[in-house]
Amino acid sequence: MPAATPAPITVALLGGGTVGSQVARLLTESAPDLAARVGAPLQLIGVAVRDASRPRPGVPADLLTDDAAGLAARGADIVVEVMGGIEPARSLILSAMAAGSSVITANKALLAADGATLYRAAADNGVDLYFEASVAGAIPLLRPLRESLAGDRVVKVLGIVNGTTNFILSKMESEGADYAVALAEAQALGYAEADPTADVGGHDAAAKAAILAELAFHTRVTTDDVSCEGITGVTAADVEAARDMGFVIKLLAVAERTADGAGVIVRVHPAMVPNDHPLASVRDAFNAVFVEAESAGEMMFYGRGAGGAPTASAVLGDVVAAARNRVSGGRGPTESVYAALGVRSIDEARTRYYVNLDVADRPGVLAAIAQAFADNGVSIQVVRQDGHGDDAGLIVRTHLATEGALRRTVDNLRTLDAVKSVVGVMRVEGEAGP
């Protein structure tokens, strides 16, 4: 129980960039609210930055230090790590935990690469580890997965967890723009970095997919377990074909239990999503995660996935939770990987596919193509023929098939005289049925 004049809960902040400066600001501006919610005041005791001589608005100069290692090891009640990257972030977090500090981190790359080490250190030292801000920024998502759904069994997670790629795909859709044009626009507006590889290659989403999969399926999943394909191959023709069929293209992070229930498959790739699916209307830089659980059914969590203030809001929520635990003597959730499902290859994933073919315009073409699908055990859901003569095209949407069967089908299609070229192949997600 808090005493009449409770001792302050001390907070050390590692990182003074976009997120760190917003965390510092909120700790100051919202101090009375935070104290009321925690049952004790929060006291910022230091902010580790690269250059402590450069003033930061809202942060008292005497709190700035360039000695991150010294600040991390000072034994604050709570250490907030918002530097990013694997090292020195990992060493600093481990040093903070060894000194008895609970740790809040937004570091998706570290968690996805080596979360187990952080969890173990938290358990060994009896401290909390929270990381709400690491996935989907401001959206309260990990706490619901870790705690609210703790009595249910998650079946599948489908997430739009990278704002940059969602912005680019939204532009391609709304303006009919090519990928390169939409990327340039995203860069001009500050939604994409000069080197956009981490975003457009799907790597940022893959780290988040690993974190989501571990929490949803109580199974250790790291970035290396995630099959990853980015959006650089998505064409204006794919976007147009999707629209004509009533679909939109999204970069999805997917984690799902295998049909036998004993495995989990985690993958990131562009996918067509039907217009009436809740994820379809998630546009621009917004994020959303769609969760399907056995008892709860379908849920979606939607909001801002990035930005200083939104991310800081998520960090502060975790700070309040860890601080309350200091006051009440409680403990946050620990690592939950008891299920230890096998992580399976994307080759075992069964999804629907869209296949866009440039074909010859003569009788018998459809029969030959349908036969190629049938020969490989891939069942066709919809076929649409477009154009005539040199512009003749055929779009096929399949029922559930494995990647292997689809790949063999496409290889066969390429050998057919009737098929001039395979224009596009993409997975389809978010449809009900077989």
Next chain:
Amino acid sequence: MPAATPAPITVALLGGGTVGSQVARLLTESAPDLAARVGAPLQLIGVAVRDASRPRPGVPADLLTDDAAGLAARGADIVVEVMGGIEPARSLILSAMAAGSSVITANKALLAADGATLYRAAADNGVDLYFEASVAGAIPLLRPLRESLAGDRVVKVLGIVNGTTNFILSKMESEGADYAVALAEAQALGYAEADPTADVGGHDAAAKAAILAELAFHTRVTTDDVSCEGITGVTAADVEAARDMGFVIKLLAVAERTADGAGVIVRVHPAMVPNDHPLASVRDAFNAVFVEAESAGEMMFYGRGAGGAPTASAVLGDVVAAARNRVSGGRGPTESVYAALGVRSIDEARTRYYVNLDVADRPGVLAAIAQAFADNGVSIQVVRQDGHGDDAGLIVRTHLATEGALRRTVDNLRTLDAVKSVVGVMRVEGEAGP
């Protein structure tokens, strides 16, 4: 820390209806998962039902009892109340807390009428009170509001929290049906009760609005504080006018901070929502709650708002949280009403309005009508004239105005020769700007 062979966490269940039987089923079927997540097995020690002689599938007969008072007072670690209604639920919960039990309840009516008594008893007895299932069924919503957003300041909450009315309004929209026809269809499908008053009158949504407002604004709010208008006055003409303008009609639960920051207004009423707002695509019996916070920005939580299994999923999440606290010695969040904002009347709410008028078809009509708005300080955003002769109609959408100013405007309009009748007046929510 849990011992090597931890003692079971005992659970007593008050209520064996739709939700209760699903809770009992999940406690049994998911026992290994739940034990792994809690760190100790959960043991169901009794289920209080009205008629203990009637067998319930999945519940061992020797656990059934008609002595709810005896079961509540037996000192189980956790008592789950899913009976509903004010009494005897309140007395049973208080008796359980006095016996040292943490309480999980789905009882929105009781929480909205007298949550303070439950919170006080929980604090006095050092036990937990969780109630995720009381609002928006399976959607993890209250835990994010109570915990994830604990470092942020909520500005506004807009919720579709009643599945019955959302189903009826969706039918009116998709089929052009009258209210009475859509209600009958909802009743035939089991989405509405024979006496639908609690749903269509907005009272169920009002109880949920009170619970949401209290958590969002750290201010005690009860059902009596909620201004409440149902959907019985919504006409097919309103739905059609909304569609023509690019809007849909939803029954919204709204809680918002007043412009001066010192008050909160809580209201339930039908409102027009623009098609591109995330709430607009929430159809049929689904629920969703849209939250706007100062730092996090806009968020939405979407999912199933009712049903035995979804509600049981939310209850089980709370059971796991309370059980973990028993194992770790922690405590769940307590009542947070420190902000103590004044609850203000809906008359102070500033919203946009839609006004649908049947007018005479002659020059000068628009000028006279525009003058009536101007005289009362209500600024017009859009005017649309439809039809000619006897069918001449005028639809006005306003900028932000108070209920009082709008009411005076409508009173003035009724005195004008040019206005044959005021066909519809409704609030507009979810638009940005002044």
